[in-house]
Amino acid sequence: MKNRKITILKAIVDEFIETAEPIGSKTLMTKYNLPYSSATIRNDMQSLEEMGYLEKTHVSSGRIPSTKGYKFYCENLMEDKLDNQIVVALKSAISNGRYDLNDAIQQSCDIVSEMTNLATGALGPDSRYQKLEHIKLFPIDERNAVVIFITNTGHTETKNFRFSEDVSVKDIETCCDIINSRLKGTLVDELPEKFEAMKPILEQKIYSHEMLYKAFLNAFTKFASENLYYSKTSNILHQPEYSDIEKIKQLMTMLDNNTVWRRLESNENTNSITTATGSKLQWIDDVAIVKSSFRVNELEEGQLMVVGPSRMDYSKIVAVLEYVADMLERIYGQGRK
Amino acid sequence: MKNRKITILKAIVDEFIETAEPIGSKTLMTKYNLPYSSATIRNDMQSLEEMGYLEKTHVSSGRIPSTKGYKFYCENLMEDKLDNQIVVALKSAISNGRYDLNDAIQQSCDIVSEMTNLATGALGPDSRYQKLEHIKLFPIDERNAVVIFITNTGHTETKNFRFSEDVSVKDIETCCDIINSRLKGTLVDELPEKFEAMKPILEQKIYSHEMLYKAFLNAFTKFASENLYYSKTSNILHQPEYSDIEKIKQLMTMLDNNTVWRRLESNENTNSITTATGSKLQWIDDVAIVKSSFRVNELEEGQLMVVGPSRMDYSKIVAVLEYVADMLERIYGQGRK
DNA sequence: TTTTAGCACTTAATAGTTGACAGTGCTAAA
DNA sequence: TTTAGCACTGTCAACTATTAAGTGCTAAAA
Numbered sequence: 206m207k208n209r210k211i212t213i214l215k216a217i218v219d220e221f222i223e224t225a226e227p228i229g230s231k232t233l234m235t236k237y238n239l240p241y242s243s244a245t246i247r248n249d250m251q252s253l254e255e256m257g258y259l260e261k262t263h264v265s266s267g268r269i270p271s272t273k274g275y276k277f278y279c280e281n282l283m284e285d286k287l288d289n290q291i292v293v294a295l296k297s298a299i300s301n302g303r304y305d306l307n308d309a310i311q312q313s314c315d316i317v318s319e320m321t322n323l324a325t326g327a328l329g330p331d332s333r334y335q336k337l338e339h340i341k342l343f344p345i346d347e348r349n350a351v352v353i354f355i356t357n358t359g360h361t362e363t364k365n366f367r368f369s370e371d372v373s374v375k376d377i378e379t380c381c382d383i384i385n386s387r388l389k390g391t392l393v394d395e396l397p398e399k400f401e402a403m404k405p406i407l408e409q410k411i412y413s414h415e416m417l418y419k420a421f422l423n424a425f426t427k428f429a430s431e432n433l434y435y436s437k438t439s440n441i442l443h444q445p446e447y448s449d450i451e452k453i454k455q456l457m458t459m460l461d462n463n464t465v466w467r468r469l470e471s472n473e474n475t476n477s478i479t480t481a482t483g484s485k486l487q488w489i490d491d492v493a494i495v496k497s498s499f500r501v502n503e504l505e506e507g508q509l510m511v512v513g514p515s516r517m518d519y520s521k522i523v524a525v526l527e528y529v530a531d532m533l534e535r536i537y538g539q540g541r542k
Numbered sequence: 543m544k545n546r547k548i549t550i551l552k553a554i555v556d557e558f559i560e561t562a563e564p565i566g567s568k569t570l571m572t573k574y575n576l577p578y579s580s581a582t583i584r585n586d587m588q589s590l591e592e593m594g595y596l597e598k599t600h601v602s603s604g605r606i607p608s609t610k611g612y613k614f615y616c617e618n619l620m621e622d623k624l625d626n627q628i629v630v631a632l633k634s635a636i637s638n639g640r641y642d643l644n645d646a647i648q649q650s651c652d653i654v655s656e657m658t659n660l661a662t663g664a665l666g667p668d669s670r671y672q673k674l675e676h677i678k679l680f681p682i683d684e685r686n687a688v689v690i691f692i693t694n695t696g697h698t699e700t701k702n703f704r705f706s707e708d709v710s711v712k713d714i715e716t717c718c719d720i721i722n723s724r725l726k727g728t729l730v731d732e733l734p735e736k737f738e739a740m741k742p743i744l745e746q747k748i749y750s751h752e753m754l755y756k757a758f759l760n761a762f763t764k765f766a767s768e769n770l771y772y773s774k775t776s777n778i779l780h781q782p783e784y785s786d787i788e789k790i791k792q793l794m795t796m797l798d799n800n801t802v803w804r805r806l807e808s809n810e811n812t813n814s815i816t817t818a819t820g821s822k823l824q825w826i827d828d829v830a831i832v833k834s835s836f837r838v839n840e841l842e843e844g845q846l847m848v849v850g851p852s853r854m855d856y857s858k859i860v861a862v863l864e865y866v867a868d869m870l871e872r873i874y875g876q877g878r879k
Numbered sequence: 880t881t882t883t884a885g886c887a888c889t890t891a892a893t894a895g896t897t898g899a900c901a902g903t904g905c906t907a908a909a
Numbered sequence: 910t911t912t913a914g915c916a917c918t919g920t921c922a923a924c925t926a927t928t929a930a931g932t933g934c935t936a937a938a939a
């Protein structure tokens with residue numbers, strides 16, 4: 206592509222990211238001090254539109270970037286724009302090591318969300334490739350017990366159990382023993398299924414097996430399910446694109462139902478790019494998603510995401526997300542096993 | 543108040559709850575088959591307005607209920623209107639006892655929220671009046687440990703700990719021992735403070751006391767902090783009052799920041815009533831809150847809440863919330879100590 | 880004394896009109 | 910290849926009816 210066109214495209218994207226208004230040839234010329242006449246710019250804009258990088262909101266309006274335009278921008282024109290304010294906020298909140306990993310992830314997401322006015326979330330760390338090491342029972346009193354699940358990576362999860370009259374501590378112990386002897390080494394993902402297959406054995410050895418079976422199945426299912434966190438989403442309402450109620454509803458429902466994440470996985474092919482630094486950008490309808498992953502050990506990977514209108518400050522978001530990912534790896538990634 | 547006026551007031555509130563539109567005298571007469579002329583109704587409306595039960599949106603508009611009107615309605619005119627659909631959904635989800643209390647609360651809130659299109663939340667069960675019984679350490683490996691906190695009511699909470707190189711398991715053990723010997727019987731509420739006062743003792747006995755101190759303080763603070771759950775809030779956007787963006791922003795921000803709950807506590811005096819059945823209704827600006835409490839034992843109380851526009855179906859909401867509270871008490875309340 | 884019919888008046892909501900404005904595409908000249 | 914000039918287009922805001930729903934008040938009827 207001709208150099209002048211690239212300059213114009215970049216100027217339009219930058220300007221639109223800032224103002225959220227369509228941009229005309231004359232405005233562009235004066236505001237960016239371009240050494241071309243408005244007519245020349247107009248011609249290039251027309252051509253850029255034909256190539257699919259720009260769009261118009263109506264026949265005689267200025268131009269806005271299309272998804273293809275954003276994609277080109279993100280692939281070729283992004284700068285490294287790490288926002289110092291956010292970094293300071295993150296550092297002072299997280300890097301004193303006071304939190305455990307999950308708390309740190311939540312804190313980070315909240316900060317990013319707050320300071321960018323976009324929805325921020327985290328998925329994982331993923332327990333899919335972990336195996337159950339053993340479970341440990343902790344009786345509290347006649348009715349209550351805590352069970353600790355420990356995986357081969359040292360990841361733990363706990364679950365409170367509460368039993369009705371006819372379940373004895375002995376029963377629970379037996380149940381734990383059975384699980385430990387038969388499910389050790391099972392992938393977390395496969396736990397619910399494998400446990401279901403063990404039902405007959407429980408029936409043989411335990412009096413109120415039904416109760417216990419349900420409780421443990423529930424715990425296993427929860428353990429295997431994705432560990433998803435979302436920051437508050439009201440911030441996103443400050444974005445000018447969400448002055449339309451229908452759009453708000455659509456986005457909010459999408460976020461609430463976690464559809465974004467699902468469609469994301471299934472949609473890998475369409476409209477997505479991976480930056481040189483490893484972040485992934487993706488566009489679904491008018492929504493853009495920026496995703497960076499962090500890895501606390503060879504088996505546990507987590508993902509950070511920012512969701513918002515396609516008009517977002519990609520340079521800034523990518524930089525900050527990668528900063529968070531690095532920070533989490535640095536503090537929580539080393540020497541975990 | 544004269545009987546006819548009460549009939550008219552009830553009809554207006556019922557109609558407005560259904561349609562969300564101001565109601566005129568003629569509409570009311572025909573739709574509710576009232577045996578009075580529109581002029582008579584008009585006179586009564588005027589009088590009801592003077593008494594503060596009704597409002598107009600503009601000089602020549604129909605009437606809508608004022609907060610005082612809703613209040614009167616809730617105090618005197620509510621019917622018991624338990625929605626069968628919701629009950630069925632709740633029963634099939636919860637009453638098989640598969641969940642632990644917190645999961646059951648969350649499930650219930652989600653169901654209520656989904657089926658009423660209002661925001662539903664739960665606070666607690668409250669640990670304010672519980673005392674620390676003891677804590678129990680569980681080393682996983684050199685770097686990780688789980689600590690279980692147990693209160694005198696049998697309530698437990700767990701926290702994952704992760705330590706850097708220079709903290710030994712021995713240190714953690716010492717720390718736990720100190721806590722157990724010195725903090726047993728302390729109100730959960732006072733734990734952070736009391737623990738802070740113990741800092742010098744830790745300094746004496748533990749090498750990297752700073753790290754451990756921070757980690758435990760964090761855990762105590764979290765333990766003592768309110769246990770708040772909120773259903774998804776996007777449902778509420780279906781309410782016609784939230785077709786105005788400013789209102790959405792205001793409400794969403796309020797919900798996200800949990801301002802509702804705080805203002806609620808501080809605002810006990812103004813605009814609130816308690817029904818015969820023990821639910822509490824409260825109005826703040828254009829927002830109504832319905833609150834029912836449930837009690838799992840003599841020390842632990844929790845609260846269920848529904849938040850929405852003041853035009854909500856109070857009869858239905860109160861009935862369903864009380865149903866949930868009863869259900870939780872029935873399943874989780876008995877024989878816990 | 881209470882209720883009602885009748886009427887003048889008010890407001891919101893809707894649709895149509897107008898002019899300013901920001902922008903475009905195209906043509907012809909530089 | 911670039912640019913000046915110009916006709917044209919859609920949006921937006923302000924203004925003007927017009928209509929529909931509803932009110933308050935007065936005087937007559939019950």
